[in-house]
Amino acid sequence: MAIRNIILEGDELLNKKCRKVEKFDDRLHQLIDDMIETMYKAKGVGLAAPQVGILKRVVVIDVGDGIIELVNPEIVESSGEQREQEGCLSCPGDYGITLRPMIVKVRAKDRNGNDIEVFGRALKARALCHELDHLDGILFKSRLISGDVNLRKN
Ligand code: ZN
Numbered sequence: 502m503a504i505r506n507i508i509l510e511g512d513e514l515l516n517k518k519c520r521k522v523e524k525f526d527d528r529l530h531q532l533i534d535d536m537i538e539t540m541y542k543a544k545g546v547g548l549a550a551p552q553v554g555i556l557k558r559v560v561v562i563d564v565g566d567g568i569i570e571l572v573n574p575e576i577v578e579s580s581g582e583q584r585e586q587e588g589c590l591s592c593p594g595d596y597g598i599t600l601r602p603m604i605v606k607v608r609a610k611d612r613n614g615n616d617i618e619v620f621g622r623a624l625k626a627r628a629l630c631h632e633l634d635h636l637d638g639i640l641f642k643s644r645l646i647s648g649d650v651n652l653r654k655n
Contacts, residue, residue, distance in 0.1 A: 502534045503535050503538065510592045510640060520558065521573050522610070537563075552635060558572065559572050564625045570612055572610040575609070577606050583626070604626055
């Protein structure tokens with residue numbers, strides 16, 4: 502495993518749509534392992550492959566109840582609303598209140614290509630939405646609630 506560099510807002514790779522993963526091979530496993538290590542080192546609760554410069558649909562999330570690895574994830578159900586503070590490892594020091602669903606259901610593949618489903622509520626739903634947005638080149642700042650765009654520095 503290896504720590505990878507997290508790229509920052511302003512890098513055009515963060516604005517690109519990522520490709521679906523077709524091969525569930527050693528290279529993918531290496532990427533996922535590196536992303537997990539990189540996320541923990543950075544003390545984040547989620548990391549998407551484009552944040553380490555890889556334009557593939559892969560995310561890892563751990564909101565404190567264990568690691569979730571998602572390949573080619575899609576939100577298939579969502580309900581409710583939440584307005585909470587969000588930040589991003591690619592936008593260090595910037596925070597803002599976003600509007601997200603309270604509950605989401607995500608369908609994805611695991612690292613071996615098996616179908617999986619993940620439910621997220623509250624923080625986990627936020628993390629899932631945030632990381633999946635990265636795969637379409639969307640940063641949380643475009644989800645800020647109107648009128649609340651004053652980002653505070655930590
Ligand atoms: Zn992010």
